[in-house]
Amino acid sequence: MSAALAPRDRLRLLGLLTPAYLWLTVAIFLPLSAMLFFSLLSDVPFGDAPWHVTADNYLAFFQTTTYAKLLWKSIKLGLMVTLACVLVGYPCAYVLAKTIRGRAREALFLLVILPFWSNSLVRIFSWAIVLRGNGVLEVGLNAILPFEVDVNLMFSTPAIVIGLVHSYLPYVILTSYLALQAIDDSLIDAARSMGAGKLTILRRIVLPLSLPGLVAGAVLVFVPVVGSFMEPRILGGRVGTYYGTVIEDQFVAVFNWPLGAALSFILLAVVLLILAVTSPVLRRAQA
Amino acid sequence: MNGRFLTIAGRIWLGAILVFLYAPILIMALMSFNASPFYQLPFEFSTRWYQALGANAEIREAALRSVLIALVTTTIATVLGTAASIALFRYEFPGKQALRILLFPPIAIPWLITGTAMLIFFFGIGMGRGTPAVIIGHVALALPYVIVVVSARLATFDATLEDAARALGAGPWMVTRRVTLPWIAPGIIAGALFAFAVSFDQFVVSYFLSEPGDATLPVLIYTAIRKGFTPEINAVSTIIIVVSMLVMLIAARYSKFGGER
Known part of the structure; x- marks a missing residue:
């Protein structure tokens, strides 16, 4: 079907498409290429200092264990947050999609994903208010409980996990909900009438059919969490050193841009690997 | 297991999640009114923190800058994105799938990667x-959202209407302006609101790209939080969250976030 575009149509097509894709080229694709180039330099090529092409920045990742350990720490954080989002969000999506009907469902769905479209930085900050020592959570719990409890979760790994789950939970609920909603109820009725129990229906019908949506949600959570730096900084304090914060430091504090570029590219490789591994399932989600 | 019990457990689960999602935001808002x-x-x-906000020129300027940037972003992204969506919808050509990808x-x-790459470039x-x-x-960052939302609306558009208009003698510009655009207007509005939200709430990319004396609101808040925070930040944060939630509520009237309609 490629052949038959009249020359005039081809011109119109180009006129409509070029601005958007030119913009993406200048703002996304050229910068990524520039970063690849930078990651292979010995020094920034702006000043008078001599620079040459080198693989040292990548070697730095493999020669010392510091960066690899931090990357692993970030990946573990990503897995933890993703798992929590899936365990909390999938049942929620199921309740919304299969047990609530009509306008109530629409309203509740909107309510669940609305926070996701509000400022993530502000939401992380709101957890700092709640979790700090002598904060609302501590005072509140002590008002209810008969014994004194000491909850200062601020500047700890649980605080980071809570904040990140809060940030990304709506992703899993959104994608799972859309997948679950698409399952024909008569399929479930048929299974039930043939004697399948609730667990069997869940394992053999609901879960397999909604898996693409669930996986899409999990990927959408995992990818940004591995690259997160603002959340660990605010909620983690001193324990909040992650792979993302080290990259941030290279650009805003230490000014070792070539090393930062190399570390960013290694992160990009991890992200692409995750996308490649999950793409067979994700492609089913699009269909 | 009892079906009734499961239904109730499900409702409680959903309620607990809503509390989890909204409680910290409400507490933050409440604290902005605490003396x-x-x-x-x-x-x-x-209301002393809100009064303090009014007197804080740095925050006022950052807020104004954020809104201006969001408005300019929205305008450009909506025009370019709508044009691209119409092209992707109307014409068949090789490489179309690649362009979508x-x-x-x-x-x-992750924005950390794109943000630092932009800084370098x-x-x-x-x-x-x-x-x-x-x-x-x-x-x-906003363009893909506009294209996805407008394309979703275009998918419900009957292309034979364009053919009909053409058969009646309308030129391509006339067809677009009088037939296509009116139909996809809700999609364009929703896309524009998404673009506004993406820009207004954007922190990571702004953080790497804004000049120190020239910060957007989220960047200013981030710097302030790291210096130790005051209820003034609660006040400005509360305003931000109310604004972006309102924008999204309006957007929801025009688009169902990919859901049914």
């Missing part, structure tokens, strides 16, 4: 940091 600068309880109502990197690659071409760089970055 104590150290978040001390018991609660004592006061190219929309994903801005969404799927804009320095490399001699432009450096600043508001123009921030706008270029924001438009790139």
Whole structure:
């Protein structure tokens, strides 16, 4: 079907498409290429200092264990947050999609994903208010409980996990909900009438059919969490050193841009690997 | 297991999640009306932090800058995105699928990576940091959202209407303006609101691209939080969250976030 575009149509097509894709080229694709180039330099090529092409920045990742350990720490954080989002969000999506009907469902769905479209930085900050020592959570719990409890979760790994789950939970609920909603109820009725129990229906019908949506949600959570730096900084304090914060430091504090570029590219490789591994399932989600 | 019990458990689960999602935001908002600068309880109502905001020129300027950047971003992203969506909808050509796939990197690659890459590139071409760089970055992040939302609306458009208009003698511009655009207007409005939200709430890319004296609101808040926070930040944060939630509520009237309609 490629052949038959009249020359005039081809011109119109180009006129409509070029601005958007030119913009993406200048703002996304050229910068990524520039970063690849930078990651292979010995020094920034702006000043008078001599620079040459080198693989040292990548070697730095493999020669010392510091960066690899931090990357692993970030990946573990990503897995933890993703798992929590899936365990909390999938049942929620199921309740919304299969047990609530009509306008109530629409309203509740909107309510669940609305926070996701509000400022993530502000939401992380709101957890700092709640979790700090002598904060609302501590005072509140002590008002209810008969014994004194000491909850200062601020500047700890649980605080980071809570904040990140809060940030990304709506992703899993959104994608799972859309997948679950698409399952024909008569399929479930048929299974039930043939004697399948609730667990069997869940394992053999609901879960397999909604898996693409669930996986899409999990990927959408995992990818940004591995690259997160603002959340660990605010909620983690001193324990909040992650792979993302080290990259941030290279650009805003230490000014070792070539090393930062190399570390960013290694992160990009991890992200692409995750996308490649999950793409067979994700492609089913699009269909 | 009892079905009734499961239904109730499900409702409780959903309710608990809503509490989890909204409680910290509400507490933050509440604390912005608390007189104590150290978040001390018991609660004592006061609007002093909002008054302090009004007197804080730095925050006012940052807020104005954020809104301006979001408006410019919205305009550019909506026009370019709508044009691209119409092209992708109307014409069949080789490489179309590839062009659709190219929309994903801005969404799927962590902003930390795109943000630092933009910083390097804009320095490399001699432009450096600043508001123009921030706008270029924001438009790139917002474009895919506009294209996805407008394309979703276009998918419900009957292309034979265009043929009919053409058969009646309308030129391509006339067809677009009188037939296509009116139909997809709700999609364009929703896409524009998404673009506004993407820009107004954007922190990571702005953080790397804005000049120190030239920060957007989220960047200013981040710097302030790291210095130790005051209820003034609660007040400005509360305003931000109310604004972006309102924008999304309006957007929801025009688009169902990919859901049914």
